[in-house]
Amino acid sequence: MGLKRQLGLWSMTLAVVTGTIGSGWLFAPYLCAKEAGPFSMLAWLFGGLMSFVIAIVFAELGSVITTSGALAAIPLLTHGRTSGFIGGWSVWIAYVSIPTIEVLAMIQYLASKFPWLTIDAGHGQILSPAGITCAALMLILFAWINLSGIGMLSKWIDGLTFWKLTIPLLVSVTLMLKQSHWGNMAGKLPWDGSVRDEVLTAVSTGGVLFSLFGFRTSMDLAGESKRPQRDVPLSMGLGLAICLAIYMVLQLAFLVSIDPGQISHGWEHLVLTAHGGPLVAIALGAGLVWVANLLLVDAVLSPGATAMAYMGVSARVSWMMGRAELLPKSFQRLNDQSVPWVALVSSLLIGIAMLFGGPSWQRIVGFLTATMVIALAIGPVSLMALRKQLPEVKRPFRLKGAGIWCRAAFVLATWSILWSGKTSVIWAVGTIIFPTILFLIPQWFRRRPLELRNGIWWIIYLGGIITILCVTDKTGWYPLSIRPQMMISALFALAIFPIAVASRLEKVSVKAELEFRE
Numbered sequence: 346m347g348l349k350r351q352l353g354l355w356s357m358t359l360a361v362v363t364g365t366i367g368s369g370w371l372f373a374p375y376l377c378a379k380e381a382g383p384f385s386m387l388a389w390l391f392g393g394l395m396s397f398v399i400a401i402v403f404a405e406l407g408s409v410i411t412t413s414g415a416l417a418a419i420p421l422l423t424h425g426r427t428s429g430f431i432g433g434w435s436v437w438i439a440y441v442s443i444p445t446i447e448v449l450a451m452i453q454y455l456a457s458k459f460p461w462l463t464i465d466a467g468h469g470q471i472l473s474p475a476g477i478t479c480a481a482l483m484l485i486l487f488a489w490i491n492l493s494g495i496g497m498l499s500k501w502i503d504g505l506t507f508w509k510l511t512i513p514l515l516v517s518v519t520l521m522l523k524q525s526h527w528g529n530m531a532g533k534l535p536w537d538g539s540v541r542d543e544v545l546t547a548v549s550t551g552g553v554l555f556s557l558f559g560f561r562t563s564m565d566l567a568g569e570s571k572r573p574q575r576d577v578p579l580s581m582g583l584g585l586a587i588c589l590a591i592y593m594v595l596q597l598a599f600l601v602s603i604d605p606g607q608i609s610h611g612w613e614h615l616v617l618t619a620h621g622g623p624l625v626a627i628a629l630g631a632g633l634v635w636v637a638n639l640l641l642v643d644a645v646l647s648p649g650a651t652a653m654a655y656m657g658v659s660a661r662v663s664w665m666m667g668r669a670e671l672l673p674k675s676f677q678r679l680n681d682q683s684v685p686w687v688a689l690v691s692s693l694l695i696g697i698a699m700l701f702g703g704p705s706w707q708r709i710v711g712f713l714t715a716t717m718v719i720a721l722a723i724g725p726v727s728l729m730a731l732r733k734q735l736p737e738v739k740r741p742f743r744l745k746g747a748g749i750w751c752r753a754a755f756v757l758a759t760w761s762i763l764w765s766g767k768t769s770v771i772w773a774v775g776t777i778i779f780p781t782i783l784f785l786i787p788q789w790f791r792r793r794p795l796e797l798r799n800g801i802w803w804i805i806y807l808g809g810i811i812t813i814l815c816v817t818d819k820t821g822w823y824p825l826s827i828r829p830q831m832m833i834s835a836l837f838a839l840a841i842f843p844i845a846v847a848s849r850l851e852k853v854s855v856k857a858e859l860e861f862r863e
Contacts, residue, residue, distance in 0.1 A: 361584025365559030367651025368450030373552030374599035375623035380547040382612035392553035404578035411573035425796025435720035440659035447648035454644030517598035524602040549764035660689035711769035725751035730849035
């Protein structure tokens, strides 16, 4: 018994949208505005361009590798077990964290109506015992819906995504008509281009990339698509375009809705203190109580739908890793509805455990962005490797000029990791390397092939990024401005790329090939 192929193009596109428009729209416009002011519009454009370049590489991969949990299968397929574990673990760590982050966003907004959900910890609001209980119950509900089968999940996603498409646009138009402080958009780019630092910070820690990288949801559900070769790349492009347009409109509405007096000392000093979230604060300040109430309803539905989707795709990733023997075999067990129930329950338990750590949406977005981009960095490498390993395989979508696109995507991924910040990157690399060591040691004792030589480029690559940060970061040994730092990291990425491609297996992993051919 395998996964059931029930999803069409519409459902796949909506899965991308619901995986992209989650808690990001409730927080990212505020964080971007604080970093870059009116130039935060440039941050979304640049983030959209970066996401498109990376997505177009994965479009070809998604048309070839049509199994659920594909992001875990790709590195195993081209570079073997060590690389497969690093890539798969990176994806899983990012995915399994997202439902918890989305629930945290829900509780933070709902606390404006139900203040007993949070308590003041001195440095900000954290969940109260009652808040933790409510959050855990929400995660259990999402797991139950997922356990009911992909058909049930698809119906929930289709219904909730329509809401997620309309509410941000309705809120945006209402705020622009009510406030209309278009003078807030006045700003000139300095002749030396120094505003680029703020724009790039907004792209990473401001939540732009975190919000836009939902295009990969389509690949994670490829094993349940009716026509994956066509629908996976098409749904990725359609979903990304729809979401970028919505985020751009929302950011513009946020910028012109702020009272000019609140930014008289600069956008970096903007503080929205209403208990419940930045958009609620703007709505209440404008006297739009009905908009504030609508936001509170959406604070449940939008992040809830995203949490629901990612709980499902995280289970598909660990299911694939179980089938490939990168995690215990029990992770591949399916229930009567063809849902990987052991993997899903594991994601649920980890999500509940994370609630007790007291993280906030803003504090963890940099870490998640770094982890997600590390996982995506394998895409350009694997695409070029597969061109050489499987030249005869049919490619319904074939990327023209793949060599140029893949190198550009690899450089952009490297920049994205760097912009997440030194602390976030070190934490992300640590959560990847330490479990990798724990995976390799018992494999070595059991005399299983590690294919370490094919995955050593990961260590060189991640170690090089940390070295660049430690040397050139603002608090580093030899601080550099953003332009020379970008040049150094680009040259490093371009030097590593051919080494990574050349490190591929002579032939694709037999285990992974059996999976993607099913």
